[in-house]
Amino acid sequence: MAYQRTMLAAAIACALAGTSSPALADTQELEQLKRQLGTLLDRVEQLETKTRDAEARAAAAEARAGRAMPAAKPTAVHSGNEKIRVNVSGHVNRALLAVDDGEETELYHVDNDSSSTRLRVIGEGDVSPELTVGTAIEVQLESNSSFAVSQDDEAPGGDTLSLSDRRLEVYFDHDRLGKLWVGKGWTASEDSSEMDLSGTALAGYSSTADIAGGIKFRDESGNLSSNTVGDSFINLDGLGRRDRLRYDTPTLGGVRLAVSAVEDSAWDAALNYAADYNLGKLAAAVAYSDQESNDGQVNGSASFLHTSGVSVTLAAGERDSGEQDPNFVYGKLGYQNQWFSAGNTAMSVDYHVANHADQRSDKATSVGVQMVQSVDDWATELYVGYRNYDLERANEPLDDANALIAGARIKF
Amino acid sequence: MKTGIVLMVLLLGGCGGTPASYHSEREIPEGPGLLTGEDGVYQYRR
Numbered sequence: 001m002a003y004q005r006t007m008l009a010a011a012i013a014c015a016l017a018g019t020s021s022p023a024l025a026d027t028q029e030l031e032q033l034k035r036q037l038g039t040l041l042d043r044v045e046q047l048e049t050k051t052r053d054a055e056a057r058a059a060a061a062e063a064r065a066g067r068a069m070p071a072a073k074p075t076a077v078h079s080g081n082e083k084i085r086v087n088v089s090g091h092v093n094r095a096l097l098a099v100d101d102g103e104e105t106e107l108y109h110v111d112n113d114s115s116s117t118r119l120r121v122i123g124e125g126d127v128s129p130e131l132t133v134g135t136a137i138e139v140q141l142e143s144n145s146s147f148a149v150s151q152d153d154e155a156p157g158g159d160t161l162s163l164s165d166r167r168l169e170v171y172f173d174h175d176r177l178g179k180l181w182v183g184k185g186w187t188a189s190e191d192s193s194e195m196d197l198s199g200t201a202l203a204g205y206s207s208t209a210d211i212a213g214g215i216k217f218r219d220e221s222g223n224l225s226s227n228t229v230g231d232s233f234i235n236l237d238g239l240g241r242r243d244r245l246r247y248d249t250p251t252l253g254g255v256r257l258a259v260s261a262v263e264d265s266a267w268d269a270a271l272n273y274a275a276d277y278n279l280g281k282l283a284a285a286v287a288y289s290d291q292e293s294n295d296g297q298v299n300g301s302a303s304f305l306h307t308s309g310v311s312v313t314l315a316a317g318e319r320d321s322g323e324q325d326p327n328f329v330y331g332k333l334g335y336q337n338q339w340f341s342a343g344n345t346a347m348s349v350d351y352h353v354a355n356h357a358d359q360r361s362d363k364a365t366s367v368g369v370q371m372v373q374s375v376d377d378w379a380t381e382l383y384v385g386y387r388n389y390d391l392e393r394a395n396e397p398l399d400d401a402n403a404l405i406a407g408a409r410i411k412f
Numbered sequence: 413m414k415t416g417i418v419l420m421v422l423l424l425g426g427c428g429g430t431p432a433s434y435h436s437e438r439e440i441p442e443g444p445g446l447l448t449g450e451d452g453v454y455q456y457r458r
Contacts, residue, residue: 084457084458085455085456085457086455086456086457087453087454087455088453088454088455089440089445089448089452089453089454090440091440091441114438115437115438115439118440120440191436194436194438195434196436196437199437201436201437201438202437202438205437205438251431253428253431254429254430254431254432272434274431274432274433274434275429275430275431275432276429276430276432277429277430281432282429283432283434376444378446379441379443379444379445379446379452380446381441409441410446411440411441411443411444411445411446411448411452412445412446412447412448
């Protein structure tokens, strides 16, 4: 701008010089030209000032934007080959649980056992183009598990930290040969009764006892019996998480076979399937497991989520354990949609029948209603679920129990 | 019941959809975290 100002003054001076004819010798005309020159110089000065102000505002805005924008990967430290990764993640899941046992209504402050509060550290290294070696440490921290609180113990464990291991294992994952796991973790049959695409599993799924497993049924006199919800409402979900050696085949056409040799002479095998279709998504599993306490168990589940948002989930299982032979069936009908900009809304109703779980004459029936609202910007899911528990037992009339749970799971 | 479950899964396996992954809703959710941001994990690489 200073350069332009100099050029303008020079041009005007040249014009004045080039017009120094006798006609311009008139003093008044000379004075008029001087005034015009002064006006032009003032105007140039104003323009320079405005330009400097605009540049300063632009620099300040850029600095503010830089502070507001997060770095591309604020938690990542990058160097040369990046073949070693350590990921830390987890969530906190807290809820209020109200239970009416036919005699009294109690309010409990719980950690929802459907998806307990936990912390996970995964370490992985790509030791070759096809092989990844990994470690997994996952612990569960529950204060007042919803599966443990009861009418005579609202705070099981008291102030003692409830810390339990979920996964303590190493694994070797090869693209063509499959995956080998050693240590404590999911057995091959874990989750085989719990395939669920409804979006509402936080509030209710085939393990219907998770939200109130410690609650005791009252007899017809109003006295607490020793029969708990958790004893009777079973879903025979394989061998759970145990110390084991597990092998998974590579996934072929959506199908994966897994087998594991488990502590205490137990073993299991499972077939898992997951695929996308034009009509929606399907996930299914079937498992066989065997352990010393029984003569074998078969169970499975399947869940289909239609593109319309409607979902259907089914599960069933049976254990051969001599005379008792417990079994169960479960069904859930759900619907999910994004009605709100905050995130997905999912709702469902379900029905569960478990026979011979605790005693041969037992028939346990549960009906539930669930809703989960995702709030994507907060990495949060808000949920509410209601469930009725009805246990029929020969020669021992028991009151129904009704449970209402509402809470939030936040991924940190 | 046992036979029915096995037949159901074998039937589904033959339906020919596009292979997909299944993530249990009850495990740590996939996607961003409140504190970990877009990555969803605190991550260290070397």
